[in-house]
Amino acid sequence: MQNGWFGGIAIALPAASRYEIRRMKSAWLDISIPVHTGMVHWPDNPVPNVFRFFKMEDGLPCNVSALFMSAHTGTHMDSPRHFIADGDGMETAPLDAILGPCRVVEIKDPEAIKAGELKKLKLRRGERVLFKTRNSAGKWWEKPFDRDFVGIWKEAAQVIVDAGVRTVGIDYLSVGPFRKDGVETHQILLGAKVWILEGLNLCQVKPGNYELICLPLKITGCDGAPARAVLRKLGKG
């Protein structure tokens, strides 16, 4: 029964009721990428490192690992302080920006998220929007850093702000492209207190309406934080 609620496998359920079948359609999808040593990272950030400093193989009673990584590693959020000198830190992210209904939209343009395509999406005030782009054509997190990933051009960032969008997410390590507008896009979004979710795995996610749960670590005063995020289909499933 609990499996039916939260993403279990059909075979693990008792004889399925209509209720259970409906629930199974809306299982939680994990949209976080795995964290490990040497994983893909922004070029000028330190190489992520997870290492075991107490080991059972050395006769100790337990294994204990430590982490060394940028706060912007893997699936993560940016706080305003990332690009605004006196901006709010990660601990101020309101739960209602990161928990609740969201819309996954597909971006067709293989180059960038541009103002023209965004305007057709009729972005709404207070909306949480995740952009699924060409980046999701493969498991980008298993490949070397891609300097040509699809990001948001600055004019499109302004469209997002003007629409009053609350939270934006993207399927690569940054909302801002590597070669162009990376600084400006962050400044525009974070300056308007749009919350940013980066490093999503949207490969298996179809465009549509979902419930979003995204929980970043509550790191006091920090410019960002690693996060875990999951989605569940809303509506007919």
Next chain:
Amino acid sequence: MQNGWFGGIAIALPAASRYEIRRMKSAWLDISIPVHTGMVHWPDNPVPNVFRFFKMEDGLPCNVSALFMSAHTGTHMDSPRHFIADGDGMETAPLDAILGPCRVVEIKDPEAIKAGELKKLKLRRGERVLFKTRNSAGKWWEKPFDRDFVGIWKEAAQVIVDAGVRTVGIDYLSVGPFRKDGVETHQILLGAKVWILEGLNLCQVKPGNYELICLPLKITGCDGAPARAVLRKLGKG
């Protein structure tokens, strides 16, 4: 409207309907402790360190911080691999162990969570249970490490396993006490694949039924992971 759903402030809402008022009663409560340099930590683990390595005050366009800390820092989860040599890593934690209904129970015994008191709670198969103990009398995370915190004695860990509990949480850095049974309690719980949530802030949480959202970082093969956890009251509110 969205504020009403997810813990907003009354004044931010349009004229409140009965529906909105009911929703506001069950706002999300953050039960995670803040992460910062020098925060309270297990004595033989490294001192947590959050440091900014790119700084706007140095003329750079952005602030970027890095983290160095044990995977068992602050609010976090243990995976079986913490005390079982070939146990499963953090990435295997099933979402249905950490998302869903849970029960917050109050432990009266000021010394430890013991089998006798646990047996009266009628723990149920598949249940997610968070223990609120004497540890929650104050903000324990703002004080030095307390070697006398309330943890679970090994006989009580066996009661939890025998009841078939799915997930246990506690309001200090470990389910196992510092002076006694620390190893055994972990071995019993993790050996039975009970998922463990530690370092909770339950100071403001009354015993009762809640919806739990706990999302640990998905660290491949790791013995634990920092997490963020929130609760929302179920039932009458």
